[in-house]
Amino acid sequence: MNFSEFNIDPKLIEKLNELSITEPTAVQAKSMPLIAENKNIMFQSETGTGKTFAYLLPLLTRLMATENPGRNVRLMIVSPTYELASQIKGQVQAISDIKCCLLIGGAPIARQIDMLKEKPEVVIGGPARLLELIHLKKLKADAIETLVLDEADRLLSKELRDDTEGLLERLPVKVQLVGNSATVSDYTRTILQKARDGLSKGSTEENRIQLITLPMEDVLRKRITHWAIFAERRDKIDTLRSFINAVKPEKLLVFTGRNDQIENITSKLQYKNIECASLSSKTDKKDRKAAIDRFRSGKIKVLITTDLASRGLDIPGITHVVQMDLPDREDFFIHRSGRTARAGNTGINCVIGDVFEMQNYAKLEKKLKLKVYPKMLYKGELLDPNDLIEE
Structure with missing residues (x-):
């Protein structure tokens, strides 16, 4: 056609x-x-x-x-x-x-x-x-x-x-x-x-x-690979930093459900020399546009946001999505994940969660018929836990 x-x-x-x-x-x-x-x-x-x-x-x-x-x-x-x-x-x-x-x-x-x-x-x-x-x-x-x-x-x-x-x-x-x-x-x-x-x-x-x-193209299951990394709440930002250094994502969108965590995550990453920008409902419209433009153009590789950006935001080339918490609503999880693997591409969706969130992630995995791969960070590398046990 x-x-x-x-x-x-x-x-x-x-x-x-x-x-x-x-x-x-x-x-x-x-x-x-x-x-x-x-x-x-x-x-x-x-x-x-x-x-x-x-x-x-x-x-x-x-x-x-x-x-x-x-x-x-x-x-x-x-x-x-x-x-x-x-x-x-x-x-x-x-x-x-x-x-x-x-x-x-x-x-x-x-x-x-x-x-x-x-x-x-x-x-x-x-x-x-x-x-x-x-x-x-x-x-x-x-x-x-x-x-x-x-x-x-x-x-x-x-x-x-x-x-x-x-x-x-x-x-x-x-x-x-x-x-x-x-x-x-x-x-x-x-x-x-x-x-x-x-x-x-x-x-x-x-x-x-x-x-x-439309019949489901199964983007969520077929084109997005789902990872899970366990971290206590107090260690999540350090885990995110280690994840970025290990994976070196081409373009990473980070989600948090908490407005008050946006600035905290951004400042801690910047302190560790990871260039990033942030969006929240409190961000001035001009600053929001500037942040998205820099992310879209590739001038920065990491954008931290609340769920305001998870609906309909189409930025080409997002290779990884990290969810710093597991949203209560499954449609939010789907929309967050769907910021990657667009226009026929593939992508990675990773949840960094504590014990409670990992339990809920397991339930969501079963409900949405996903395959979630557990990962862990060890000596600067992202590994499958089973590989570490075998070693």
Whole structure:
């Protein structure tokens, strides 16, 4: 297959070729025709399978094919994190000249109001800031044709649900709703269907949200190798440092569930001359962008972050993921792990855990049908414990 078979605009295809993207992925082939037909859909596919282009290509093709004399906002893309929103904007700009702007919280709203005066056709941002700009009558929602909820399950989580639902209530009756995520719960589907029906004051076949699921490519099991390293809580950062020195990862993403540990991990690694950067909810937007850009370009090889970056962040070439704790929710574990082994590559996911976390990791191994390999650090090397016993 090629993209021309899906009636994607030739200019977009030309830009894709420059990016060495010549064939649609499975999720793109299945979703693009339905999106082009203006269907309401929710598509579920594993991380790294091309979900962003699955909706961008048909929607940008539509924008390029139809006139917009009023230069209104016609496409709104909602994201749970600044990093993902910024990444989506970058992908729009990489393949088209369509004017778009980023509208996210934590950045000066006055500057964003000025950007809206430049008449973008596409707006990308978080639900709270988008809703705020609509309330202020600075962002007109009347002409929006399609609303995309990127990482829909996260957008309907407890902390973001009210803003997301408030945004949905202010859209035109005939708006097309497109959602995607690596994991889609029944809860997410139910909430979105109720919101879509509410716009039209009733349930109709036209309003029905179709669920598109793709067969598991088993990225988690087939392309990611899972390791476990035991460490007492007080020794975890030293273990991470030893791991980095032993493995010498090309690009390593380190996760911790604790905001208060970000600075501690970063400063201790830097003290040992390991160049790294960090991200957390408290990091200034400018500093967050700078850290990601340095990591993406390879200027630094280690990035430490909380789970804010585990959703949708697509940085090429991440060879290793280290989880400094085991998250309570298995979908967080899956999304963390899925930052490596993207676009057909392989990768390593390693959990550094104490006794309690290792017990839970064993349960998760069985539940997700993984094969976890225990490892230990000895004299500067990463070894299989059995090899050490044999010696």
